[in-house]
Amino acid sequence: MPFGVPGWKWKVGRFGYMMEKEPDCGEIKAKARDLLEKISKGATWRCRCGSLHIPLLIEGEIIGELWEDVEPGKVDIGAYRFGRWGTKVQLVKDGRVVGFIWLA
Incomplete structure (x- = not known):
């Protein structure tokens, strides 16, 4: 498959990059919505520059951040994008991105 074929995405495989079928947008949003129903917030902390970080947890595993x-x-x-470790989905509140979660 040539680069840029609709419906396909690049994925890191055992021996380098390979292509696999891209999931449907509705499927990704439904999966993210299901995760948001099960999610709990972890301990809030601030980095040295003062920005707030709130880990998002499912069964003790961090799957995102606010x-x-x-x-x-x-x-x-x-919006979402495919990466090496899964699909990264933005969390939006009042038109601003306030965090993200990873879909495996």
Whole structure:
């Protein structure tokens, strides 16, 4: 498959990059919404520059982070991108990106 074929994405395989079928947008948003229902917030902390970090947990495993103190169930699903470790989905509140979660 040549680069840029609709419906396909690059994935890191055992021996380098390979292509696999890209999931549907609705499927990704539904999966993210399901995770947001099960999610809990971890311990809030600030880095040296003063920015807020709130880990998002499912069964003790960090699957994302918030940068503002908002309820995970009240955010909207934003844009997403495919990466080496899964799909990264933006969490949006009032038109601003306030965090992200990883879909495995």
